[in-house]
Amino acid sequence: MTLATPADPEAAKALAPLQAGASSKTGRIGVMLVNLGTPDGTDFKPMWRYLREFLSDPRVIELNKAIWYPILYGLVLTTRPKKSGANYARIWNREKNESPLRTFTRAQGQKLASALGDLPNVVVDWAMRYGNPSTESVARRLVEQGCDRILSFPLYPQYSATTTATANDQLFRALMKIRRAPAIRSVPPYYDEPVYIEALAQSIERHLANLDFEPEVVITSYHGIPKPYSDKGDPYRSHCLETTRLLRAKLGWDEKKLITTFQSRFGAQEWLQPYTDKTVEKLGKDGVKSIAIVNPGFSVDCIETLDEIGREAAETFHHAGGENFAHIPCLNDSAEGMAVIEAMVRRELSGWV
Structure with missing residues (x-):
């Protein structure tokens, strides 16, 4: 980094410390x-x-x-x-x-x-x-x-x-x-980026291959937001639905195999539907015996995925008559997850590096 020297001697004097430290303190x-x-x-x-x-x-x-x-x-x-x-x-x-x-x-x-x-x-x-x-x-x-x-x-x-x-x-x-x-x-939202959809698909296929059962339904469960927020123009719901649509196409599944729900509602007002807990319960009561849940809206596993899904949703499904339940981990720091982060960062650094 080079700083131009101004013609004014006083200004040059004031700028001298910045010039001296520019290479080590900035850039x-x-x-x-x-x-x-x-x-x-x-x-x-x-x-x-x-x-x-x-x-x-x-x-x-x-x-x-x-x-x-x-x-x-x-x-x-x-x-x-x-x-x-x-x-x-x-x-x-x-x-x-x-x-x-x-x-x-x-x-x-x-x-x-x-x-x-x-x-x-x-x-x-x-x-x-x-x-x-x-x-x-x-x-x-x-x-x-x-x-x-x-x-x-x-x-x-x-x-x-x-x-x-x-x-x-x-x-x-x-x-x-x-x-x-x-x-x-x-970095902008990356809900429809090919590298992200590819990473999700690879992760899902890898984890399902290690199960001793085949899920009849796989749920993409996203953190919910109050419905009034969505009604006012928050694009979150449409982004979630698009992620699921692209993921469904990538996996070659139909709309019955891969569905979208929303979790973690708080308070009395209506949130985005369908609700994850209600859906899981209904699937169990309707005779579905095996399901898996993935959380594409979370970059890493946390309280909402590990406890709310891994424990609470599993208990709900089993109590409703379900038999086999699996929670597919988030991308976390896996090779697939890091490929997404690195790709997005390198793209957005363009022009700076």
Whole structure:
């Protein structure tokens, strides 16, 4: 990087320190993988902190604060931390004392850094929208390492204001506190990218080949959003349906073999349907004996996939009369998953490297 010397002697004097440090303090490119977030522990206090940050986000809960905050602080945050903590405890990575989401996201960052070894000017890091490591702390760390450009990668294949948009919001809030803010790019949704569809298909076929039964129905279960959000223009539902359509075509399956549902609803209002739990129950009651569920909307396995699907959905299916149940893991840091991340990052770095 070369800085032109101004004709004004005073300006030249002021610019001299920048010229001297330009080669070592700037000119690098940061790549920040951003996932949803995770509590720091399963006890009440860390769960309370995490849920407060998450459920205080106006992108997630669009209710007026005057209505929502009394409910949040008076009811939700007095009861939900204990229940959620118990759920997290079942899937907790006790070796590293952290959630699987943090474990997998770290692994993705490490493997991406290795894959981009031919780009010595690129620094890879990872952050959380809620919890730690925070988006702000990682943004500052990248800037301190000389990154004057940052490529942010919200790890959500399908766009929603509740995920991709709020991840970008948080990054720009962090930049408001940095005097020398870097240039920013954000990886767009990749719900229909051929490399992503290919990775999902390969992962599904590989895992199904290792089962001792053949599922009659495979469910693509996506995290839901309130229906009013979709009605107001959030494209999330259409992105999910398109992912399933492309995946169905790639696998050569029909609409009865691969279906779409939505999970993780919260509160009393209507969410996107059909609901995963209701669908699983109905399949069991209708005589379907073998199913599998995959979560294409999650980049890594987490509480919603490992516990809500791996435990709760399995119990629901068995109680309804089903016999064989399988949860197909997320792409995580698998070879297929890393192929998607690397391909998207290399494409979006075009012109910078």
